[in-house]
Amino acid sequence: MTTTTAHTSGASATPGASATPGASAAPATSATSxxxxxxxxxxxxxxxxxxxxxxxxxxxxxxxxxxxxxxxxxxxxxxxxxxxxxxxxxxxxxxxxxxxxxxxxxxxxxxxxxxxxxxxxxxxxxxxxxxxxxxxxxxxxxxxxxxxxxxxxxxxxxxxxxxxxxxxxxLRGVQKSVAECARMHAEDDYSAMWVSLYEDIVRNGMITxxxxxxxxxxxxxxxxxxxxxxxxxxxxxxxxxxxxxxxxxxxxxxxxxxxxxxxxLTFDDVPFEVEHAPGARCRFCGSDDVFLVDSGTSGDFACSDTEWCARVRDGDADTAAHRRRAPLALLPDPAARARHATPDPAEHPATPRPAPAPGQAPGQAWALHVDGIGKVHGAGGAAAVPGTGPEHGTAISPATGAVVAAWDISFDVAPGEALGVIGESGSGKSTVLRCVVGDEPATAGRVRLAGVEGGAVDVLALPAAVRRALRVDTMAVVYQDPAAGLDLRVSAGGNIAERLTAAGWRGYHAIRRRAAELLDRVEVPLARMDDPVHTFSGGMRQRVQIAKALATEPPVLLLDEPTTGLDASVAAGVLDLLRSLLAERDVAAVVVSHDFSVIEALTDRTLVMQTGRVVERGLTDQLFHDPHHPYTQRLVAAARR
CATH class of the missing domain: 3.40.50.11310 (Bacterial phosphonate metabolism protein PhnH)
Structure with missing residues (x-):
């Protein structure tokens, strides 16, 4: 059996060479002197x-x-x-x-x-x-x-x-921030590294x-x-x-x-390989079970380890023992390499599905419960609240000058239900969502998830690393700006792979099939599955972000202005997609928007927010057809124009 490796860096390793490549280029400096x-x-x-x-x-x-x-x-x-x-x-x-x-x-x-x-x-x-x-x-x-x-x-x-x-x-190749690299190591968060390996296989059929x-x-x-x-x-x-x-x-x-x-690091179905050039041997000692480098002559290789090469030629090496410990079992096997074809979801109906997060405790009617959330930007905390709100017409505290972005916001959402939160820009609705998901620290309030210890734990009190982990398979977010939820440098399939590998998936082909299934469901052409997301239109980016959010079947889905910034026709398509996805999944959804048509299309119940407070709540149809609060009446009138 011919077994050897070849490293194609171009470095010569001819035994007896008086200098390594590039050594003579080092300048004579005061240091070398x-x-x-x-x-x-x-x-x-x-x-x-x-x-x-x-x-x-x-x-x-x-x-x-x-x-x-x-x-x-x-x-x-x-x-x-x-x-x-x-x-x-x-x-x-x-x-x-x-x-x-x-x-x-x-x-x-x-x-x-x-x-x-x-x-x-x-x-x-x-x-x-x-x-x-x-x-x-x-x-x-x-x-x-x-x-x-x-x-x-x-x-x-x-x-x-x-x-x-x-x-x-x-992590240097996937994350430039030194602080973020440290966080990823501390939290065992290596999904970005797995994505880089996934993308390498997509491009080359192997990890290079x-x-x-x-x-x-x-x-x-x-x-x-x-x-x-x-x-x-x-x-x-x-x-x-x-x-x-x-x-x-x-x-x-x-x-x-x-x-x-x-x-x-390697996927379960794509084996780790060592470097290999079929038929190559050291031109000096004849070894084919060592790491070889290009000797400078076309088709010729030499031992990288010049000491070993010399000893083999002199008969001063235990070549049998060396062969036993050489990684010959890891030589490339083309038959085991990844297939390049884009999976057809219709051909793989048995794609493994993520295990659903634990449901709510017996008798519990909600999947997400938010109690008294408040956010104050500035000094004072709760002491800054008096003198703010709709009745005062300002969110700025007269006592401390702090901005009371939201205060005393409470709601719950049941599985299979969609709750809307509507208000004009600056009303505090997106602030509430960021506090719930953990993008901003809340000044007051509690958030409970039925899938986390039966809803008995305030998730805001959990360590930041634990809260971030919950966003993998328990509570997903779709942002207004797709760049906040996607890595635009990575392919559409790679973005979904990031969520799946974070959830523990290690089968390359299973990940490919799941990504294809999701992209097909959100109507992203599978021919573009391996294209970088930055080449996509805004509407298609939003569809990829939705697919990524749904990858692990989270029981809670938060959508922050999901159609804002999209053209009317594109926004209508995204709305239709979201409507059908929410209807077919037993997910508890919170939809934040300033557009009543979005809220009316997607939600069952709605909260109306003004200047950081809830001013009205009820069934979405009821609020749209019979609004009571003057502010809600103005929103409905604007939507009907």
Whole structure:
């Protein structure tokens, strides 16, 4: 059987090369001159100079211990500027200098090569400034600093493998905000990462991520395996050695300690694959069970690990043991790759459905209960309320100057019922909805959901992370602006995949079928299922947002001005869609709008809000045909024009 891999980065790994690619391009700077002086002193037998003082080493060691205790978690540390040449990896170097001792032996790998300029100079620098021994033999080393590779030689409990990390944050490609990345890690919210994998499969039929392939460490944190290729990812799982990752620029250290589960993120029905070029072998040693790179000659490959290649040629390697541990079972299988065709919902009537959220307790008539919600923007809280409201004609508190956007708003909604909330702009209706869903903190009031502990818990008192989780499968929102509910960079199917993966779906084809089913139901052409949403019209974006909201069959659906901003004909189509969807689903819906025609078309009961208060409530038909409050009468008169 021919089994091999090929990494097509174009980096040459010819054994005996005197420099790694690009090494000669590093400019001669004062930093490199300083290093040269240190190495020269060490070669002359001078006492080792210190690049890191003892306080810096202690800080890095503490960060390393924390990282080992919490596998995969990025630990911040006070990184200092290191006088090293470009490409030498200051984060990895700092970790190595902090953990190595005079009794250790250091080996340095650069692009798989330990004889290049960077690797040789770094090895001499580390040995010369710490008093440690140095070697290019993995078997003799105790600390191995690497950029790009895990050695082909088996590593054991005596080894510490230190990685020079270029990009430590696995969420960087899907989230630019550092604070939001931290929140996502803390809440185990990795749906955006799953969507990126989904989109990759849609485009390419497979996951093409190479270095930095995302893995789940210890069943908890998603980690980037930067800088190693996919070929090396399986060797992190239940490893015998300690893995320490140092990112100097981002000032982060993280770790994979021995005997830790490291699982590549992959869908249940799309297997993880390592790099592979059918029929390829190393042109020098003939190996076909190693990570190979393009040797520069068309169709020729060479071992990335030059030490291993030399030892195989010299007969100084246990090739049988190496073959047993090589990830040959993970070579690509075209038959197992994802199908490219867009699913036809009619062909898949048995698409798995999300499990419905728990219903209300026996005898309970509502799915959503809102009690006394109030929101004050500014100082004073409840003390700011007197002197505001419709009877005073103002929402501004005469006592504190705060804005009382809404106060003492109460309602409940039963399964299968739609409640309307209507009022002019500034009446407080959207504020109430944002408080209910958690987009704004309420000043007063309680919100209960029948699906959360039988309605006995005030969901506003729950931690923010728990409230956000409720929006996955318990309470969905359709916003006036689709950009608030969709990622416009992602395809229509990918947006629905985001909701489904957040709910725990891990079958790529099941997700595709469910997305196609929903998009077909909201009348989005399936030919556009894989198009980015930013290419859609406003009405089609709103339809995708509705499909996403319904993906997990939430028992409560909140719609905030769902047709505002749409052309009349498009708005009419969205209204017809919503009317039919609400009729066929046993969902409790709240519809906020300033347009009585929308409320009349969709809802059973209605609240009328003015200046932050409810001024009238009743059956929607009754309010429309026999309004009592003067404000309601004006709204109805305007709707009838």
């Amino acid at each position: 300083a290093i040269g002086a240190l190495v020269a002193e060490a070669d002359a037998g001078a006492p080792p100079a210190q690049l890191l003082d003892e306080d810096a080493k202690r800080e890095i060691r503490r960060a390393c211990l924390t990282a080992v205790c919490v596998p995969g978690y990025q630990v911040p540390f006070g990184s200092r500027e290191m006088p090293v040449a470009r490409g030498w990896g200051s984060g990895g170097l700092q970790v190595t200098l902090a953990v190595i001792g005079a009794e250790d032996t250091v080996k340095v790998i650069d692009q798989g090569d330990d004889a290049g300029v960077n690797a040789t100079n770094l090895r001499r620098l580390i040995a010369g400034t710490t008093g440690s021994a140095e070697s290019a033999d993995t078997r003799k080393a105790t600390v191995v600093q690497t950029r790009h590779r895990v050695p082909e030689e088996a590593l054991g409990a005596q080894h510490v493998l230190v990685y020079q990390v270029p990009v430590p944050e696995p 991520a190479s270095t930095g392939y995302p893995v789940l460490v210890g069943g908890r944190y998603v980690m980037a395996t930067s800088p190693v290729p996919r070929w090396d990812v399986p060797r992190l799982h239940q490893a015998e050695h300690v893995n320490l990752f140092g990112a100097g620029r981002e000032k982060r250290i993280y770790a994979v300690p021995p005997h830790t589960d490291v699982r590549p």
